[in-house]
Every structure is written in C-alpha cells, then in structure tokens.
Amino acid sequence: MKGVAILGSTGSIGTTALRVLARHADRFRVVALTAHGNADLLAVQEAATQAPFIGLVANGSAHSVPERWRRGSECLTEAATLADADIILNAVVGAAGLDPTLAALNAGKRVALANKETLVVAGELVRQAAVSGGGEIVPVDSEHSAILQCIGSRSGAGVRRLVLTASGGPFRDWSRERIEQATRDDALRHPTWSMGRKITVDSATLVNKALEVIEAPHLFGVPYDQIDIVVHPQSIVHSFVEFVDGSVLAQVGLPSMELPVLYALAHPERINESSAAPFDPVAASPLTFESVRLDDFPALRLGLAAARHGEAAPAVFNAANEAAVALFLDARIRFVEIAAAIESALDVLGDLPGTEKNALLVADRAARQLVNERFGC
Numbered sequence: 001m002k003g004v005a006i007l008g009s010t011g012s013i014g015t016t017a018l019r020v021l022a023r024h025a026d027r028f029r030v031v032a033l034t035a036h037g038n039a040d041l042l043a044v045q046e047a048a049t050q051a052p053f054i055g056l057v058a059n060g061s062a063h064s065v066p067e068r069w070r071r072g073s074e075c076l077t078e079a080a081t082l083a084d085a086d087i088i089l090n091a092v093v094g095a096a097g098l099d100p101t102l103a104a105l106n107a108g109k110r111v112a113l114a115n116k117e118t119l120v121v122a123g124e125l126v127r128q129a130a131v132s133g134g135g136e137i138v139p140v141d142s143e144h145s146a147i148l149q150c151i152g153s154r155s156g157a158g159v160r161r162l163v164l165t166a167s168g169g170p171f172r173d174w175s176r177e178r179i180e181q182a183t184r185d186d187a188l189r190h191p192t193w194s195m196g197r198k199i200t201v202d203s204a205t206l207v208n209k210a211l212e213v214i215e216a217p218h219l220f221g222v223p224y225d226q227i228d229i230v231v232h233p234q235s236i237v238h239s240f241v242e243f244v245d246g247s248v249l250a251q252v253g254l255p256s257m258e259l260p261v262l263y264a265l266a267h268p269e270r271i272n273e274s275s276a277a278p279f280d281p282v283a284a285s286p287l288t289f290e291s292v293r294l295d296d297f298p299a300l301r302l303g304l305a306a307a308r309h310g311e312a313a314p315a316v317f318n319a320a321n322e323a324a325v326a327l328f329l330d331a332r333i334r335f336v337e338i339a340a341a342i343e344s345a346l347d348v349l350g351d352l353p354g355t356e357k358n359a360l361l362v363a364d365r366a367a368r369q370l371v372n373e374r375f376g377c
C-alpha cells in the first residue's frame with residue numbers, strides 16, 4: 001500500500017488522479033490533498049478520500065475552513081515531505097510547484113511530476129536534489145511518459161533522437177492574420193485535450209511544447225539538438241523515440257491523462273486497468289503529421305532559444321509567460337501580446353545568471369514585474 005500526496009488535487013490533473021486512485025484503492029492510499037483556493041471542492045475530496053492531511057494555500061479570510069486544515073503556501077512542502085507519503089503527485093500549476101518538488105526529492109520521495117514548470121525553472125537543481133536526497137522523478141506529461149515507456153528507464157543511452165508530438169492547438173490551421181484576432185474563447189477551445197486554463201492557453205501559443213522540450217534533457221539526458229517536434233493533430237501518438245540503430249518506437253493511445261498518471265504511480269510496473277477502452281487503430285485513423293509553423297507561433301521559437309541559452313533564460317521565459325497568460329485570461333492583453341511580452345522579458349533579462357536557486361527566483365520575479373509593468377496597464 002503506497003501513500004500518495006496530491007498537490008493541486010482540485011485541478012484537471014488532480015481530479016483525474018483521484019478518479020484513477022479510487023479504482024486502485026487496493027494499492028494506493030491518499031494521504032494528503034492540497035488546493036490553492038477551491039475550498040469547496042477540497043472539502044468534497046476530503047470526505048471522499050478521508051485523507052488525513054488537507055492544505056489550502058490561499059490564506060484570506062474569505063475562506064472559512066476547518067481548523068484541522070493547514071493554511072498558506074508551506075502546506076505544499078509539508079504535504080510533500082509527510083512520512084506516510086511515498087509518492088508526491090505534483091499537479092500544481094506554475095512555478096509554485098518548484099519548492100515542493102525539491103522538498104520531496106530531498107526527502108527521498110517519488111515525484112510524479114505533472115508540474116512541468118518545476119523542471120523549466122530549475123531543472124539542474126531538481127536533478128541535484130534527486131541525486132542528493134535519493135528521490136526520483138517520474139513524468140506525468142503524456143509526451144514524457146510516452147518516452148519513458150519507450151526507453152524503459154531514465155537513461156538516454158542508445159537514443160539518437162526524441163520527437164515530441166504536438167496537437168498544434170486550436171490555431172494549428174489558422175492563418176497568421178486570423179491568429180492576430182484570436183480571442184480568449186478561441187484560445188480556450190482545445191481540439192483534443194481537456195485541461196486547466198493556463199496549459200490550454202500554453203497549447204494555443206505552443207509555449208507548452210517549448211516547456212516540454214526544456215524538460216526533456218533533465219528527464220532523459222538527451223541534448224536539445226537531439227529533440228524535434230512534429231505536429232500530430234489527432235493526439236494519438238504521444239511521442240517517438242529514435243534509437244541509434246534507426247529503430248523508432250512510439251507510444252500510442254487515446255488522449256486521456258489517466259494512463260500517464262497511473263503509469264507514473266506504478267512505474268516500472270504495469271497495473272491492470274479494466275476501465276481502459278481497447279485501442280482500435282481503424283477508429284483512430286487516419287494519423288497525420290505536419291511540420292511545426294515556427295514563424296507563426298513565435299512563443300515556441302522564443303522558448304527553444306531560451307532553452308539553448310540556458311542559465312536563467314528558461315526561468316525568465318516561464319515567468320514572463322505565466323504573467324502574460326494571467327493578463328490574457330483577465331482580458332487585459334490580446335493573444336498575440338503573450339509572445340510579445342515573453343520577447344520583451346527575454347530581451348532585458350535573458351542573460352541573467354541562473355545556477356543558484358536565489359538567482360533563478362530573482363529572474364522569475366523580475367520577469368513577472370517587467371511583464372506586468374509593460375503590458376498590464
């Protein structure tokens with residue numbers, strides 16, 4: 001029986017994980033749940049799981065919550081280091097997920113990592129924490145889960161190339177002129193995946209794919225020049241791995257996050273999932289692949305450049321994007337201004353140093369401030 005702490009249990013991945021865990025209650029026990037502000041859903045989840053630790057990050061008086069709940073952002077690291085938590089599913093959105101990931105790895109836990117921003121902001125520090133603390137990261141992102149399932153370990157030995165698939169998002173076949181007029185509703189209408197609002201916008205700008213490329217070397221030790229992206233609108237092939245002998249493996253399945261979540265909990269085992277529908281290749285066909293339109297999705301190009309630049313550039317890219325997406329969701333900037341805001345932050349802050357945690361936090365804060373000052377009024 002493994003104890004599982006779910007950080008971000010009220011979100012899209014968190015609720016998916018609770019559905020998966022409810023079907024596998026003979027193997028996993030939910031020992032902690034956290035949310036940012038959704039106290040009502042958290043209370044429902046507490047009643048359903050009987051989790052002994054409940055944390056709510058938002059500390060405002062607007063929330064009247066039981067005395068036994070922990071309050072404030074420290075509840076994330078507390079949940080991530082509980083003695084009876086063997087696996088920490090980090091399903092928090094944004095850079096707020098970094099500290100609990102580091103704490104869990106330092107405490108020797110398995111981190112089932114959905115929070116991709118963790119590795120983007122501080123991939124090297126996260127890797128070091130895993131080595132020194134004895135913890136391990138198992139990715140939840142469907143693309144990285146696919147790669148792990150193809151190579152079977154976290155070593156990129158024998159791998160010639162990773163090819164991450166991208167749905168292309170809602171604007172895949174829109175002209176550049178039409179994308180310039182895109183609204184918030186347009187951006188939130190993802191063609192194949194149902195996800196939280198931030199990652200849905202990231203999928204529309206293709207920032208999401210840049211974040212995934214930045215993550216991959218930290219997970220598999222494969223350098224950036226051996227990572228490619230291909231657009232695959234059906235989201236059936238979750239990624240490809242090309243090996244040095246020319247063989248190519250892919251992991252395929254219907255677009256659902258239940259399998260990557262279950263796999264991250266059970267890896268390297270496979271657990272019988274009777275609710276998984278049999279895969280029908282005929283029904284899933286045709287499967288098509290296209291080149292990515294880098295010129296029309298400038299945020300992806302900026303993210304790939306930040307990845308190659310290294311140091312604090314990926315943290316600046318991530319923080320500027322988080323701030324810009326928040327402004328966009330608040331209807332304060334237009335869709336195309338997200339990329340403009342990222343570019344502006346990278347122009348000013350892209351050369352900041354980034355080997356120490358403090359330096360990365362400084363870069364993160366400066367990028368948010370710059371975007372809010374230049375674009376938020």
Ligand SMILES: NC(=O)c1ccc[n+]([C@@H]2O[C@H](COP(=O)([O-])OP(=O)(O)OC[C@H]3O[C@@H](n4cnc5c(N)ncnc54)[C@H](OP(=O)(O)O)[C@@H]3O)[C@@H](O)[C@H]2O)c1
Pocket residue numbers: 007008009010011012013014034035036037038039057076090091092093094096114115116117140141142193194195196197198199257
């Ligand atoms: N959704 C997917 O299919 C998918 C796939 C691959 C990777 N991911 C990654 O998984 C992560 C979560 O995505 P999601 O779609 O599940 O997001 P989401 O639906 O927005 O859920 C986010 C969760 O994090 C909590 N949260 C928000 N801000 C927080 C903060 N500052 N501190 C602590 N907790 C906070 C939210 O609590 P409240 O509900 O109380 O606000 C909620 O529980 C993201 O990094 C995303 O990129 C998601």
